[in-house]
Amino acid sequence: MALTSPDNVLPVRLPDTMRAAVLCGPQDMRVMDQPVPRPGPGEVLVRVAMCGTCGTDLKIYDGHFPLTLPFGAFTPGHEWTGTVVAMGEDVDEVGLGDRVCIEAHHGCGRCNNCLVGKYTACLNYGNPSKGHRATGMTANGGFAEYALHHVSSLYRIPPQVSYQDAVLLTTAGTGLYGLDAAGGYIAGQDIAIFGPGPVGLMTVQACKQLGAAKVILVGTRASRLEMGQRLGADHLIHAREQDPVAVIRELTGGLGVDLAIECSGALETPQQCAEVTKRGGKILVVAFYPGPVTLDLSSVVRNDITIYTTRGEGGNNVKRAVALAAQGRLRGSELVTHTFPLEEITEALRVMRERIDDPIKIVIVP
Numbered sequence: 085m086a087l088t089s090p091d092n093v094l095p096v097r098l099p100d101t102m103r104a105a106v107l108c109g110p111q112d113m114r115v116m117d118q119p120v121p122r123p124g125p126g127e128v129l130v131r132v133a134m135c136g137t138c139g140t141d142l143k144i145y146d147g148h149f150p151l152t153l154p155f156g157a158f159t160p161g162h163e164w165t166g167t168v169v170a171m172g173e174d175v176d177e178v179g180l181g182d183r184v185c186i187e188a189h190h191g192c193g194r195c196n197n198c199l200v201g202k203y204t205a206c207l208n209y210g211n212p213s214k215g216h217r218a219t220g221m222t223a224n225g226g227f228a229e230y231a232l233h234h235v236s237s238l239y240r241i242p243p244q245v246s247y248q249d250a251v252l253l254t255t256a257g258t259g260l261y262g263l264d265a266a267g268g269y270i271a272g273q274d275i276a277i278f279g280p281g282p283v284g285l286m287t288v289q290a291c292k293q294l295g296a297a298k299v300i301l302v303g304t305r306a307s308r309l310e311m312g313q314r315l316g317a318d319h320l321i322h323a324r325e326q327d328p329v330a331v332i333r334e335l336t337g338g339l340g341v342d343l344a345i346e347c348s349g350a351l352e353t354p355q356q357c358a359e360v361t362k363r364g365g366k367i368l369v370v371a372f373y374p375g376p377v378t379l380d381l382s383s384v385v386r387n388d389i390t391i392y393t394t395r396g397e398g399g400n401n402v403k404r405a406v407a408l409a410a411q412g413r414l415r416g417s418e419l420v421t422h423t424f425p426l427e428e429i430t431e432a433l434r435v436m437r438e439r440i441d442d443p444i445k446i447v448i449v450p
């Protein structure tokens with residue numbers, strides 16, 4: 085079928101079917117032919133250039149992530165980028181051939197939280213009939229040749245931003261949204277970042293670019309710490325060889341950091357954040373944990389420390405990430421260590437889970 089398009093662009097002829105990874109049961113992902121979705125009002129169809137994988141995809145793959153679509157009808161993948169190939173009739177914000185990156189979340193736009201911009205905390209989360217969609221979680225995502233998304237959750241990327249850079253901008257938006265929620269203005273502040281995964285590494289860069297003084301990166305894998313250094317971290321702490329609390333206190337004249345950012349999801353790190361944050365400072369938590377966390381909350385209160393948490397990449401912060409990337413201030417491509425074709429997605433997830441060859445970001449190319 086041919087779809088309508090702006091006068092200056094030829095209509096794109098879309099195939100009826102595409103290859104897509106479908107989660108058919110716990111740890112049962114099959115790549116199969118699926119219909120190519122057609123965009124309705126407010127929607128854009130994107131030819132996926134690549135889609136990142138992350139720890140959330142492993143939870144989804146294992147079959148225990150809340151609010152996903154039913155087995156047999158669900159394509160995961162929430163960190164994708166690509167080219168616009170069709171739009172709903174009312175969409176004029178993007179054009180055919182535009183290269184775009186995404187936020188995973190599209191809020192309903194009608195609940196109280198969405199009205200104040202907190203759409204990753206949409207009160208209609210997981211309710212498509214109210215207009216909410218989270219790609220690759222509550223709606224079909226980017227482990228496919230084509231993906232549908234709401235136009236409000238797409239950002240055009242300029243030519244100097246490669247798809248490898250763009251595929252990390254959803255991730256960068258998570259760190260930037262957290263910084264935004266925690267006050268935003270970090271120039272001159274000392275910051276400790278726990279967890280040099282993709283979120284932590286993009287946040288290292290963001291903190292340096294926003295004028296932070298010392299950025300101290302704490303992790304357990306030397307290769308990731310070295311990557312953090314290349315991306316701007318001033319001090320590295322290998323948590324298996326050094327005590328992060330003692331080293332951070334020493335680096336900050338005994339006071340602690342202004343802001344500790346928890347990106348690791350390890351059960352012991354929130355307490356370490358509490359111990360390295362200076363009196364009156366802030367802790368920002370953007371990770372998910374395998375279970376309840378033990379934290380000496382009294383010491384947090386005694387020291388007048390404020391804890392912030394944010395989910396995902398809200399507050400229009402992917403737009404900020406695009407701007408930083410366009411200026412060469414956020415580099416994503418260096419984090420892309422592994423690329424797999426869509427047909428090998430099960431192998432890609434195995435490599436991520438078993439940490440074969442020390443992957444940082446594994447991307448799927450459909």
Ligand SMILES: [Zn+2]
Nearest residue numbers: 138139140163
């Ligand atoms: Zn993710």
Ligand SMILES: [Zn+2]
Nearest residue numbers: 192195198206
């Ligand atoms: Zn909402």
